[in-house]
Amino acid sequence: MSFIAQPVVALFVSLALGHLIGKIRIGSVAVGGVCGTLFVALAIGQLGVTISPDLKNVAFALFIYALGFTAGPQFFNNIRGGWRYGILSFVEVITVLLLLAAAIVLFGLDAGTASGLFAGSATESAVLGTASEAMTRLALPAAEITRLQGNMATAYSITYLFGLVAIVVFTTQIGPLLLGIDVREASAALARELGAEDDTAKENGVPQIVSRGFRAGAIGGTSVGAFENSVSGAVTVTLVGRGGNFEKATTETMLEADDIVLVIGRRRAVIAISERLGAEVPLPVGANVPLVEREVVLTRREVRGRRIRDLRRLASAEQRRGVFISRIRRLGQSIPALPGTILEQGDILTLYGTDGAITRAGPELGHLLSPNAATDFVMLGLGIVAGLLLGELSLKIGALNLTLGTGGGALVSGLVFGWLHMHRPQGGAIPSEAAAFMKDFGLATFIAAVGLSVGPDAFALLKQYGLVLPVLSVLVSALPALASLYIGRYLLKIEGPILLGAIAGQHCSTPSISALVSLAGNSIPVIGYTVTYAISNVLLPLMGPVVVAMAGLIG
Structure with missing residues (x-):
């Protein structure tokens, strides 16, 4: 056992076994790697393993900065224009704080237990970091702070699973029942309203964007540009074949009835316009135009809030081709x-389209992403340092000393740097895969360090509260969701599947949205999820110090 008791070994054993346990499923719900890591770390921690606080702080700073960086572009946009869904995130925060205040008064929860209940019930692990740091600022002996942090970790490990199951069951079972909807049928109807193609095509794996060859037929005698304008740019003629030779089509190219035209567009649009053309014909080998994919970050303000179909009306005929x-x-x-x-x-x-068309259209929408982008460690370091300095600032109001702390400062800094990078992508890049690793590894390492440092005394909390914590976790998880359900349905008039997705997002619950998308049969619920997720992912961690202060004032 002495080998496992080595800090580095204990850390990686916790990560490995924890994520293995995290694959265990209860119905359609997985325990998750973070919770599994904490379970293993709590067990190994009974051997007296200790992890340097510096490692824990570094891991959390990486996680919380990456969280802010990836959320920044959407957070500021949703605060400004996504209020219809985003208000549910504020419903979540207010309702949870009221429930926690009641629990603190009724059951005498200390700051650590209340914070763990908050983090576990809301399934927001980042709260552990901001709340843990807030405890270190309390005017208490070191041993008492360690005890509170141990209570926090234990309460989180108890309540997380109950909170997770509660929100998954609510969004997939209870919510649809109260709304009186069939999620699959309602999602399919919304998809059709947005212009979705029939479900049979998707089930058979038919691509949405296709290219076909036709005889020009009835459109002979007109130009390519005139034909494309007549169908509102729904399809593009990329090649024109005449006398066995194929040439690249331009808007000025004049067509003849016997010409072969290569048409590209969405499958439904191509089928619709085929009635205006001659017979479909196979294309000679080598006549196809190479098509590529490139990613672009949407930054153009005029496009924000527009529907995809509106882009073709905004763009010139040449830009949209x-x-x-x-x-x-x-x-x-x-x-x-x-x-x-x-x-x-x-x-x-x-x-998706020809390389030249994408190169031409991309800058009109935003910034084309480089497929070989690497992490900019200069801006990463400066961003985290800026966050740490911001976290040192404090505002004293009476007996309260308000401060963002290291976690809150790094989160705000990440938001700002992420937003800046969206508009100035030449510097400060953190590729999505690198950011995902920073979040996953940083959080898992922080959680493991917390669990290993808790010590044997933490399990005294189980004897003290018994079934109180699991019951409270279900209430703190489900009641805010219930409040949002009725506010979203009757006051905000949000469509059922999107509302359920928004409730999963206000809870920052990835398992919930995964289960909901599976139930819906399409990704319609994600429309509401992304708005509330972006806002709650910022608001909930910032509430960690608030819960600690609240427990000290009324506990």
């Missing part, structure tokens, strides 16, 4: 790339 939006990522989640989908600043659009 031969390029289509095949996928959209928002906060790492895929949302439907349908004609009626509303675009937001910070969206990452996958453009």
Whole structure:
């Protein structure tokens, strides 16, 4: 056992076994690697293993900065323009704080237990970092602070699973029942309103964007540009074949009835315009135009809040030719790339078409991403240092000493640097894969360090509260969701599937949105999820010090 008791060995054993345990499923819900890591770390911690606080602080700074950096582009945009969904994040915070205040008064919860209950019930692990740091600033002996942090870790490990199951069950079972909807049917109806193609095509794996060859037929005698304008740019003629030779088409190219035209567009649009053309013909080998994909960050203000179909009306005939939006990522989640989908600043659009068309259209939307981007460690270091300095600032109001702390400062700094990078992508890059690693490894390492340093005394909390904590975790998880359900339905008039997605997002629950998307059969619920997720991912961690202060004042 002495080998496992070595700090480095204990850390990586906790990560490995914890993520293995995290794969265990209860129904459709997985325990998760973070919670699994804490379970293993708590067990190994009974051997008296200690991890340097410096490692814990570095890991949390990496995690919280990367969290802010990836959320920055969407956070500021959603605060400004996504209030219809974003208000549910504020409902979550206010309701949870009221419930915690009641629990502190009724059950005498200390700052550590209250913080752990908050983090576990809201399934927001970042709260552990901001709350833990706030405890170190309390005017208490070191041993008492260690005890509070141990209570926090133990309370989190108890309540996380109950909070997770509660929100998954609510969004997939209870919520639809109270709304009186079938999630799959309602999501399919919304998708059709946004311009989705029939579900049979998706089930059979038919691509949404296709290229076909036709005889020009009835459109002979007109120009390529005139034909494309007559169908509102829904399709593009990329090649024209005449006498066995194929040439690149331009808007001025005049067509003849016997010409072969290579048409590219969304499958439904190509099928619709085929009635205006001659017979479909196979293309000779080598006649196809190479098509590529490139990602672009949407930054143009005029486009924000517009539907995809509106982009073709805004662009000139030449700008829109031969390029289509095949996928959209928002906060790492895929949302439907349908004609009626509303675009937001910070969206990452996958453009599909000819290389020349994408090179021409990309700068009109935002900044084309380099496929070989590397992490800018200069800006990464400066960003984290700026956050740490910001966290040292404090504001004294009476007996309260308000400060963001290291976690809050790094989070705010990450938000700002992420927003700046969206508008100035030449510097400060953190590729999405690198940011994901920083978040996953940073949080898992921090959680492992917390669990290992808790010590044997933490399990006294189990004897003290018994079943109180699991019951409280279900209430603190479900009641804010219930409040948001009725506010979203009757006051904000949000469509059912999108509302359920927004509730999963206000809870920062990735398992919930995964289960909901599976139930819906499409990604419509993600439209609401990304807005509330971006806001709650910032608000909830910032509430960690508030819970600690609240427990000290009324506990």
